[in-house]
Amino acid sequence: MKRGLLLYIAEKTGLFSELQTSTTRIAEALSVSQQSVSRLLIDLEKGGMIERKVSSGGLAIALKKKGRDQLQNEFTVLKRLFHPERKLKGKVVDGFGEGKYYIEKYKLKIKEAMGFTPFPGTLNIKTDRIKVKSFLMDVDPIKINGFATSDRSFGSIELYRVNVGGVAGAIIKPERTRHDDNVIEVIADVHLRKKMGLKENNVVELKK
Amino acid sequence: MKRGLLLYIAEKTGLFSELQTSTTRIAEALSVSQQSVSRLLIDLEKGGMIERKVSSGGLAIALKKKGRDQLQNEFTVLKRLFHPERKLKGKVVDGFGEGKYYIEKYKLKIKEAMGFTPFPGTLNIKTDRIKVKSFLMDVDPIKINGFATSDRSFGSIELYRVNVGGVAGAIIKPERTRHDDNVIEVIADVHLRKKMGLKENNVVELKK
DNA sequence: ATTACTAGGCCGCGAGTAG
DNA sequence: TCTACTCGCGGCCTAGTAA
Structure with missing residues (x-):
């Protein structure tokens, strides 16, 4: 709850400004009791997270550096987690020629969805399931x-x-994978393997 | 605590892989009891946050979509908060000529630190203290x-x-502000006001 | 070794209320 | 109105221990 309150203050103040409010108002916004808000604010103040000025008929609160740092640390941790990979590397592997058959079937729909007519065939790349995700x-x-x-x-x-x-x-990912999901299939409007002069086990890099 | 555990799992698994571990090991890492870890993991599983496989001598856990989404939402909130402004706008205001005097004094040190010799004078810009931060x-x-x-x-x-x-x-910010901190002073190696043809109240934009 | 149940204590929450 | 104290209850934690 304490964390939720700190976040609430951060959002309402935009990190730096001062917020004129009351414990009741915060309590309603966070669905906790006025008493708890009062107590938690005092705790946060004792912990050096916020500055709190009580006046007759309300209070003014602002984040202090320690509070901002606390949130920024959490942000840093999450950023590291969610910063998506910008590149994906893998090795060319041979398919079973299936790709060609399927691409033909989906050709028109792919053209419609993607704006290009796919070359009938897929470039199969072996990589790592988790990296793909x-x-x-x-x-x-x-x-x-x-x-x-x-x-x-x-x-x-x-x-x-x-x-x-x-x-x-x-x-291109079939909803029901036909093979090992460490292998992905790539399509384009050209014969990628030929155009890029790729042979089995050559390394390819995908970008977004 | 529950949140901390979820984050721990997220970090250890890199969001997608499976983690082979034991409740004791997690307990030590998070400074809680083995019993609590056991209970919390069961809770997280019931809540659909994680997948949990108990085998003799240990357990395997992985995040489920709901757990990842939970964390990603938090990330989004923090990202919005900490995404710093890329531009700062303000209006040209007249200084008191003080700037010229001070810049002369700090000139050599500024050259040393910044690589340019400052024009003796500052461009004073009125903006908003909070936006500046x-x-x-x-x-x-x-x-x-x-x-x-x-x-x-x-x-x-x-x-x-x-x-x-x-x-x-x-x-340039004096440690002890001489005036209203809604006004910032900008220096460069040219006479900015002249070069940009600025008059009082004209809008200026700063970039990083 | 493990996981996880039970029991008991502590801590945080909210209702009531003072100032 | 406001904040924030006291107090009782419930949920969360840990220790002990079974499997």
């Missing part, structure tokens, strides 16, 4: 819904825009 | 220590590199 954490995929032909049905896929060696492309 | 929050000032001549003593000053209309300069 961290790399894609901050981007929302473009989803293409599944559909059915007279023969069979095709599941939904997700596309994430990426840049491969200067070419705009996308990571 | 927010603008300067993420930069460390260059400090010039005070000194004394045979006549009198001069206090320490702090310099913050800024860009004014394309010119590299600095905000």
